[in-house]
Amino acid sequence: MTPEDAIRKIAALCRSRSAISEGGRSGYRSGRVFIDTSGLQRGVVPCPRCGALMGMGSITVCHDDGRTVRFNPRLFHYAEAGHPITNRDVNCKLLVAIMSDA
Numbered sequence: 001m002t003p004e005d006a007i008r009k010i011a012a013l014c015r016s017r018s019a020i021s022e023g024g025r026s027g028y029r030s031g032r033v034f035i036d037t038s039g040l041q042r043g044v045v046p047c048p049r050c051g052a053l054m055g056m057g058s059i060t061v062c063h064d065d066g067r068t069v070r071f072n073p074r075l076f077h078y079a080e081a082g083h084p085i086t087n088r089d090v091n092c093k094l095l096v097a098i099m100s101d102a
C-alpha cells in the first residue's frame with residue numbers, strides 16, 4: 001500500500017459509512033482503526049499546485065494499540081489529483097502501517 005492508497009482508503013471509508021461517536025470523538029471505525037474527523041474545519045483553501053479547493057483542519061487516524069497519525073484533509077485532494085504525498089505532508093510509513101489494519 002502506498003500513502004496515496006491509504007488516503008484513498010480513508011476517503012472511501014468516510015464516504016461509505018455513517019459517522020459515529022466514540023469516546024467523545026466523532027468519526028468512522030474500520031476494524032482496529034478509528035478515523036477521527038472532529039478536527040475538520042468548515043471552509044476551503046486553494047491547492048498551491050492546481051488551485052482546486054481543498055478542505056481545512058486535520059484528520060487523526062487512531063489505531064486501538066495507541067498509534068496515531070494526523071494529516072491535513074488536503075491530502076484527499078492530493079491523492080485524487082495525483083499530487084505526490086511526502087513525509088512533509090504526513091508520516092507516510094506510519095499511515096500505511098496503521099491503515100493496513102483497517
Ligand SMILES: [Zn+2]
Nearest residue numbers: 047049050081
Ligand atoms: Zn491540486
